[in-house]
Amino acid sequence: MSIATDPKLGLIDGPVHPRLAALNRAQGWYGWAGYAAPSMxxxxxxxxFALRNQASLFDISPMxxxxxxxxxxxxxxxxxxxxxxxxxxxxxVGYALWCDEEGMVIDDGTLFHLGxxxxxxxxxxxxxxxxxxxxxxxxxxxxxxxxxxAGLALQGPTAYAVLCAAGLDVAHLRxxxxxxVEPGLMISRTGxxxxxxxxxxxxxxxxxxxxxxxxxxxxxxxxRAIGYEAxxxxxxxxxxxxxxxxxQPAHATERLHRGHTPLELGLGPMVDLTKGHFNGRxxxxxxxxxxxxxxxxxxxxxxxxGALVYQAKRREVGxxxxxxxxxxxxxxxxxxxxxxxxxxxxxxTLWAEIYTLEEGRWDRRMARLTPVKSAFFRPPRARAxxxxxx
Amino acid sequence: xxxxxxxxAIIIGAGHNGLTAAAYLARAGRQVLVVEKNDWIGGAxxxxxxxxxxxxxxxxxxxxxxxxxxxxxxxxxxxxxxxxPYEGGASFTPDGDYFAYYSDHHALHREMARHSPRDAxxxxxxxQMILRQCRFIRPFLLxxxxxxxxxxxxxxxxxxxxxxxxxxxxxxxxxxxxxxWTMSIGDLLNEHFESDLIKAxxxxxxxxxxxxxxxxxxxxxxxxxxxxxxxxxxxxxWGFARGGMGAISxxxxxAFEAAGGTIHVGADVAQILVKEGRVTGVALEDGREFHAPxxxxxxxxxxxxxxHVERAAxxxxxxxxxxxxxxxxxxxxxxxxxxxxxxxxxxxxxxSFLRGDLHVSQSLWELERAYDDWKAGRWSARPxxxxxxxxxxxxxxxxxxxxxxxxxxxxxxxxxxxEGQRSGQNWTDAARHALxxxxxxxxxxxxxxxxxxxxxxxxxxxxxxETEVGLTEGNIFQGELTxxxxxxxxxxxxxxxxxxxxxxxxxxxxxxxPGGGVMAAPGANAARTILRREWPRAPRKGYAA
Numbered sequence: 001m002s003i004a005t006d007p008k009l010g011l012i013d014g015p016v017h018p019r020l021a022a023l024n025r026a027q028g029w030y031g032w033a034g035y036a037a038p039s040m041x042x043x044x045x046x047x048x049f050a051l052r053n054q055a056s057l058f059d060i061s062p063m064x065x066x067x068x069x070x071x072x073x074x075x076x077x078x079x080x081x082x083x084x085x086x087x088x089x090x091x092x093v094g095y096a097l098w099c100d101e102e103g104m105v106i107d108d109g110t111l112f113h114l115g116x117x118x119x120x121x122x123x124x125x126x127x128x129x130x131x132x133x134x135x136x137x138x139x140x141x142x143x144x145x146x147x148x149x150a151g152l153a154l155q156g157p158t159a160y161a162v163l164c165a166a167g168l169d170v171a172h173l174r175x176x177x178x179x180x181v182e183p184g185l186m187i188s189r190t191g192x193x194x195x196x197x198x199x200x201x202x203x204x205x206x207x208x209x210x211x212x213x214x215x216x217x218x219x220x221x222x223x224r225a226i227g228y229e230a231x232x233x234x235x236x237x238x239x240x241x242x243x244x245x246x247x248q249p250a251h252a253t254e255r256l257h258r259g260h261t262p263l264e265l266g267l268g269p270m271v272d273l274t275k276g277h278f279n280g281r282x283x284x285x286x287x288x289x290x291x292x293x294x295x296x297x298x299x300x301x302x303x304x305x306g307a308l309v310y311q312a313k314r315r316e317v318g319x320x321x322x323x324x325x326x327x328x329x330x331x332x333x334x335x336x337x338x339x340x341x342x343x344x345x346x347x348x349t350l351w352a353e354i355y356t357l358e359e360g361r362w363d364r365r366m367a368r369l370t371p372v373k374s375a376f377f378r379p380p381r382a383r384a385x386x387x388x389x390x
Numbered sequence: 391x392x393x394x395x396x397x398x399a400i401i402i403g404a405g406h407n408g409l410t411a412a413a414y415l416a417r418a419g420r421q422v423l424v425v426e427k428n429d430w431i432g433g434a435x436x437x438x439x440x441x442x443x444x445x446x447x448x449x450x451x452x453x454x455x456x457x458x459x460x461x462x463x464x465x466x467x468x469x470x471x472x473x474x475p476y477e478g479g480a481s482f483t484p485d486g487d488y489f490a491y492y493s494d495h496h497a498l499h500r501e502m503a504r505h506s507p508r509d510a511x512x513x514x515x516x517x518q519m520i521l522r523q524c525r526f527i528r529p530f531l532l533x534x535x536x537x538x539x540x541x542x543x544x545x546x547x548x549x550x551x552x553x554x555x556x557x558x559x560x561x562x563x564x565x566x567x568x569x570x571w572t573m574s575i576g577d578l579l580n581e582h583f584e585s586d587l588i589k590a591x592x593x594x595x596x597x598x599x600x601x602x603x604x605x606x607x608x609x610x611x612x613x614x615x616x617x618x619x620x621x622x623x624x625x626x627x628w629g630f631a632r633g634g635m636g637a638i639s640x641x642x643x644x645a646f647e648a649a650g651g652t653i654h655v656g657a658d659v660a661q662i663l664v665k666e667g668r669v670t671g672v673a674l675e676d677g678r679e680f681h682a683p684x685x686x687x688x689x690x691x692x693x694x695x696x697x698h699v700e701r702a703a704x705x706x707x708x709x710x711x712x713x714x715x716x717x718x719x720x721x722x723x724x725x726x727x728x729x730x731x732x733x734x735x736x737x738x739x740x741x742s743f744l745r746g747d748l749h750v751s752q753s754l755w756e757l758e759r760a761y762d763d764w765k766a767g768r769w770s771a772r773p774x775x776x777x778x779x780x781x782x783x784x785x786x787x788x789x790x791x792x793x794x795x796x797x798x799x800x801x802x803x804x805x806x807x808x809e810g811q812r813s814g815q816n817w818t819d820a821a822r823h824a825l826x827x828x829x830x831x832x833x834x835x836x837x838x839x840x841x842x843x844x845x846x847x848x849x850x851x852x853x854x855x856e857t858e859v860g861l862t863e864g865n866i867f868q869g870e871l872t873x874x875x876x877x878x879x880x881x882x883x884x885x886x887x888x889x890x891x892x893x894x895x896x897x898x899x900x901x902x903x904p905g906g907g908v909m910a911a912p913g914a915n916a917a918r919t920i921l922r923r924e925w926p927r928a929p930r931k932g933y934a935a
Contacts, residue, residue: 043494045622046477053474053632054785158785165790220791222783301458301623327622328472330461377467390785 011036014061015150015207019215023225030228033062033124033146038227045327047226048233051193052328054222055156057214058231060199061207064126065149068119070140077111077119080134082262082284084275088113093176093188096121097262097270098130099280103287104250104259106130107243110190112178120145124243125252134279150207154214155197155234157379158221160387163187163198166217170198171386185210192231194238196381196388236322237329239295239375241265246293246321246335263289264337291318292343295376298332298352299368301325307352309336313366317342320352329376334369343371394652397423399684399920400672401898402659402698403860405433406456408688409642410913411898411920413464416649418921418928423680424651425672427658427860431643433688434859434866435908437634441846443789446725447634448848449859450866451778451796452476452747454619454628455909456638459532463914464645471641474783475621475629479746480737481591482836488736489587490743493627506585516582523570524618524625526559531618531911534919535878535886535903571611571873576604576754578613586753593757594749594776597800599866599906601718603761604754608872615871615905628747630780634787638908662687662694662895664703669894684894684924686916689860690868691715691881691901699892708891711882715901716875719804719852719864720764724797724829727846731779731793732837748777750835760801767807769825774800775832792845799829804852804863814863817853825849867906868899877903888916889923896920 014020014035028039037059040047050056068076077085081096088094090113097108109123121127131142154162163170168181170189178188184202191197202210215223235242243249250259261284262271271284298304304323311317318338326333338350350369355362381388397420401412404426416422430436434449453473461471479491489505492498495514502510536548556564570578575596579589593604596613603609621627631637643653658675662685671681687694695704695712737744751757751774760770776798781788788794802825806816826849833840852864861868869875878886881901888896888903898916900906921928 043477045475045624049474049783053472053783161785161790222785325622329467330458330473330622331467389790 014059015204016059016061016152016211018208019211020059020225028227032228033064035062037062038225040227040229041225044227044229044233047224047230048327050222050224051156051226051230051234052195053157054224055154055158055162055218056224056226056230057211057218058153058155058226058228059151060153061150061204063122063124063146063151065145066121066127066131067143067145068121068131068135068140069143070117070138072135072138072140073117073119076131076135076138076140077121078275079138079278080131081111082271082278082280084272085111085113086275090115091178093178093190095270097267099262099284100250100259101280101283102250102259103261103280103283105247105262105265106250108241112188114178114186120149122151125249130251148204149201150204152200152207152210152214153191153197154200155191155193155195157196157381157388157390158218158223159197161221161389162214162218162223164389165221166213173198174385175383192238192240193234194240194375194377194382195234195379196384233324233327236324236333236335237326237375237377239335241293241335242322260291260293260337261287261289264291265293289340291337291339293321294336294338294343295372296320296334296336296350296352297370297372298323298334298354300354300365301332302354302356302365302367303332304334304336304352304354304367307334307354309338309369310351310353310366311342311345312349313351315342317350326376331376332367333372333376336369394423395680397421397652397680397682399423399686400425400680400682401686401688402662402672402694403427403433403688403899404431404639404643404653404655405688405899406435406639406642406908406910407899407913407916408433408686409639409646410460410464410910411686411688411917412651413642413646413649414914414917415920416646416651417464418925420925420928422646422651423682424646424653425657425659425674425680426653426655428858429656431653431655432636432639434855434861435635435639437636440725440848441727443792444727444794444846445634445787446794446848447631447636447780447796448725448850449723449855450635450908451780451798452628453631453635453638453908454616454621454626455907456619457532457909457911457914458620460910460914464642466638466641466645469641469644469648470633471637472632473621473629474632475624475627476746476778476780476783478743479591479748480743481587481749481751482734482736483587483752484835486736489585489591490741491591491746492743502588505588506583509583509585509588512582519566520614520617521625522563523567523614526555526567527614528618529555531904531909532915534915535880537878537884537886539884570614572607573610574605574607575609575613576758578610579754586755590751590753590757591749593754594751594774597757597761597774598776598798599721599800600870600872601716601720601764601801601865602870602872604757606761611873611876612871615907619907619909630784632784632786634780634784635908642910659698661700662698664700664892664895667703667893669892684896684920686896686898686920688899688913690717690862690865690899691897692717692862693860694897695890699895703892705891708882708885715881716870716872717862717865717868718870719855720801721864721866722769722799722802722825722829722852723850724795724799724826725848725850726795726797726844727788728779728793728795728843729845730791730843731782732840732843734837736836744779745782746778748836750775750832764801764803767803767805767812769802769806769828770800771828773802773829773832775829777833777836797829797833799825802852804856814853814856817851822849822851825851868901869906871905876905880905888912888919894924
C-alpha cells in the first residue's frame, strides 16, 4: 500500500469537519490527537476578538474522554487525582490533576460528576491504561468514550445569548455546573478561556446538527468559528496551563527530572493530603518544590515566548513556557518556570532575555518581570449568574 | 462634613485628556478635583443612549491613537476598557461597484488590481513610506516638544534628541519627511496611484476634522496623524471601544477615582481665579469656589484663555497669539439607530469589509469641490462621509439584529452662511435637518434603503460640538493640525510646554502637543510636566516612559 492511500496516515476528520473545512479560508490546520483541527480559520486577531467580545465556537471533540462508573467510581478517582472528589457534587465539574508515584503530574483535566456512581474525565493525554491500573481491585468500570462523545466550546460574552437564541435554557447554570438540558445534550458552564462560556457535549454523530443549531442562533450575536491560536491567547490571559507546553506530562518525557509536582505548577490547593492515599501522595509529602510556574507581567511589548529568565540580569533561573501580548489586558504576559528561591524573592529582580527577529535582524532585549497573583484577565461576566446577554 | 474645597490640583473638564492628567496626578499622591460642566464625563469621548436600546458614540467614534503606554500605566482594562479592532473598509460607487480595503495583503492586492494593477503594486511601497514616517514620529508623542528658542537644559536635551532622530534618517529620508509634513495628501496620492476611487478612499484620513482640502498643504501630515496609532502593535489599525467611546472615559474616570480623585459633574467653571500672576483656583457658575495652587484646563486654548481668564492677567502678545490660533469647525455627525442591517447591494453577502469604514467619495476632485462649499459657508453638496456600523462587532451598541450607524460628515462649516450672514447661530433645526437629508442622499450610493431603516437619528453640527462639548467652533482636534501650530508651535510659540503666562495654570487638552484625537498623550505629558515643575521631589509613580 502506498503512503498516499494508507488511511491511517495523515490527519482524520473530526465530527464537525465539513463545517470547519467550509469556513477555513486560511487553510490553517494542525494535528490534535490525530484529528485535523483548525489553528486559524480566517485571522487569529478577529477570531480572538470574537471570543472576547462576542461569541466563539471551537471543536473540542479530540479531547480524550473516559467514563468511570460503578459503586467504587469515586474511590477510583480519589485514588487517581490529588484533590478530594467527594467535594465535587453531582451536577458539578471539577478541575483535577493526577501524579505518578514520584508526585510528578501526568496530566490535568476536568471531572464531570454526571450522576450517582457516574463520572467522566476529560483530558489531553491518552489515559486508559493508567485509569485501568487505578481501578484495579475496585468495583468500577472504565470506558474510553473519546470517539463516542463530541464537544463544542461556546465561549464569549454573548455565549449565553446564543444558547437562549438556540432555545437552550441555561440561565441557572453557575460556573462549573452541568446539566443534561435535552436528551442526549449535556451543557457545562466550563471552558478554557476564563470568560463567560459553555461546553456542549453530545454523541459524535449529533455534533453536526448541534453545530448548525448554534450557528443559526449566533447569526445576530457575532458568533464566529475560531481556531486554536485564538484560544491559546485567551487561555494564557486566563492563566491556564497546557500539557506539553507549560508542564511536561510525566508519562511522556524520556529525559529524567522534566516532570513537575502540583506545587511546582502553583496548584498546591488542588492537593488534599488528608483525604487518604492517592498516587504520588507519599512522594509529595517527602519532596520540596524545586521551581514555581509563575504568572508574570513582562515589560515592553515583545512577547517573551521561549525567553530565559535571569535573576538580576545575571544568574539564569528559569524559562518562559508561554508568552503573549494580551490584547484584552493590554499587557505583555507570560507563564514561566522559576527556581524556587528566586521565585519567592520580593521585590522581584527577575528579567527575561527576549530575542526578536525583525526584518532580518535578531536582537536581544532584557525585560523586567513583575509577578502577578491572579489571572491576567478575569471579567466579572464570567461568574455572573444568571449571565448577561452581552 | 463640609465638602472639600481645597485641592492640590484642579482639572477643568472631564474629557479623556483631563481625566488622564487627573489620574496621573492622583497616582502621584496629589489631591485632585475634576470639574465638568456637563452632567456626564467624557467630553468628546462619550457613549449616550438617546433612543432606548441603542447606544451612540456621539462624538468621537473609533479608537487607535490612545497610547498603549497610558492604557498600561493606568490599567484601563481593569476598569472595563476593551478595544476591539475592526477589519477593512470600502468605498462604493454609484454604478454598483466598490473598492474594498482588506488588512490581508493578498486580498488587498487582488482587490486593488481589479481597479488598477499598477496601483496594486504601488500600494506596498506607499504603505512602507507611511509606516516609516509613523515609526519616526511615534516616539515624540509622549515626549515634550522642545522650545527651539530656549536655552533650558531640558529643551536643549529634547532638541538634541530630535536632531539625533532626524539625523538618523539620512539625507534622502529626511527630505522625504520634511516634504511629507508640508505637502498635500492629494499630491502625495497622485505620486503613487492612478485610480480615482482608490485615491479618494485613501485621502479621507488627510482631511478628517480639518478645515483643509485634499490639495491644501499640510494634509499629508493630517493623514499621518490618523495612522500613527495602533491596536496591539498593528500600526495604523483602528477599532471600537466596547460600549462606545464613553467606555474610555469611564475607565479613565474609574482609574482616577480608584487613585483617590474626586469628580464633580454639573460644575461649570465661570472663571479661573488668578492672584498676582498665580492661579488660585476656579469659580463656578453656581457660585461655588474651589482652590488649588495648580489648575490644568482640558478646554481648548481659546476657551481657556479668552473666556475663562481675565484678559488683564495675560500678556497682550500671548492673548493675540491665542486669538490667531486656528480652530475651525469642519465636520458634522449623524448617529443613527437602524432596525436592521441596511442592504449593500454592491457587496457580497456577509462581506467582512462592511464591518469597517465605508465611504462614497469618487475622486480627489469631488473631495476638493466638497471643500469649496465649506469655504463659502455651506455644507458640502456631496460631503465626504466616514461611516461605520459598530454594532456588527460590538454587541453592546444595539439590540440583537438591530444596528447602530455612525456617520462622520465633512465638510460642514461652523459659521454657516444664511442670508448673507455667516454665523454659528444659523445652525437651526431646519438647517440640521437639511444637512441630514444631504448626507442620507450620499449614503444611498452605498445603501439605497437607508431611510427605511432609521428608527432614530441624532444630527450634530459644529455648533452642538461647541455648545455641548465645549470645543470652540466645533473643531474636533482643539485646533488645526497644521505645521504652524504643531509641535513647538502648539498651541502658540513659546508655550508648547503645557504651561501658560500664569504660574500654576496649565493646558492638558488637545490644543497642546501632540494634538487631537483620543490619544491621551497631551493629558499624560501635561501631568508629567506639572509634577516636575510643581512637586519636583514627589515620586513619579506609574510612568512607563
